Amino acid sequence: MKNTLFLKILFVSLFFGTTTLSAQNATNSSEEIKRLIEKKRDYDKVVGFGYKIQIYNGKETTAKRKQAQFKILYPRVYSRLVYNAPEWKVQVGNYKTKLDADRALLIFQEEFSGIIVVPMGK
Secondary structure (H helix, E strand, C coil): CHHHHHHHHHHHHHHHHHHHHHHHHHHHCCHHHHHHHHHHHHHHHHHCCCEEEEEEEECHHHHHHHHHHHHHHCCCCCEEEEEECCEEEEEEEEECCHHHHHHHHHHHCCCCCCCEEEECCC
């Protein structure tokens, strides 16, 4: 009795499992999905993706001073000055996920106050 029940369950799972896989492969290989994936890749090349941490937003002289201070404390972390009239921003790091950026934010908060995570391309 147990053997036949086991064989029936095995047969059903193999049959439906194969059907599900083939349906999923058919969906992933459709032309529309391929176009959407390509469109997303093109968007990411132009706009960028991921996150940065903004440690300062304000006057130019203060921004340059904050960036220099950051480079001394964290020499291996990328930093850049961004000018959006009339303010200067100091943005640091390149993080793929918001979780990674939040982890780094906790470290940088010890030295810099009022810092935020910003999506790239914004």
